[in-house]
Amino acid sequence: MGHTSLVGQIQMRGNTLVTGGSDGSVRVWDLAQLKCVLRMAAHDNSVTSLQFDDKIIVTGGSDGYVKVQQHHPHSSRRHRSLNGFVLIGRFGTCVLERTSAT
Numbered sequence: 001m002g003h004t005s006l007v008g009q010i011q012m013r014g015n016t017l018v019t020g021g022s023d024g025s026v027r028v029w030d031l032a033q034l035k036c037v038l039r040m041a042a043h044d045n046s047v048t049s050l051q052f053d054d055k056i057i058v059t060g061g062s063d064g065y066v067k068v069q070q071h072h073p074h075s076s077r078r079h080r081s082l083n084g085f086v087l088i089g090r091f092g093t094c095v096l097e098r099t100s101a102t
Contacts, residue, residue, distance in 0.1 A: 001036045003027065009050045009059075018057060020047025026059055028071055042067055 009020035017029040024045055028038035043061030050059045052071070060066050 018052045020050045022046040
């Protein structure tokens with residue numbers, strides 16, 4: 001359940017590791033269980049940067065977008081946009097778009 005290509009971004013916090021790959025996906029790993037607990041198709045191309053805290057994951061990709069998503073690896077509601085919004089940036093321009101509630 002790992003990445004299908006190069007892993008270029010890694011951040012660890014406690015027992016949680018978040019990785020971003022050139023396959024455009026982001027994975028959340030539980031290091032205590034040694035398994036992937038969440039997989040997200042984040043970008044059309046490589047994930048070039050990522051940061052996370054207890055509630056959100058922020059990624060940048062070579063597709064020119066910045067995405068902010070909530071993560072709940074131990075919940076059935078794992079993948080939502082932050083407060084009904086997703087931050088989308090392309091080529092130096094950022095806009096805030098409302099998404100449908102999930």
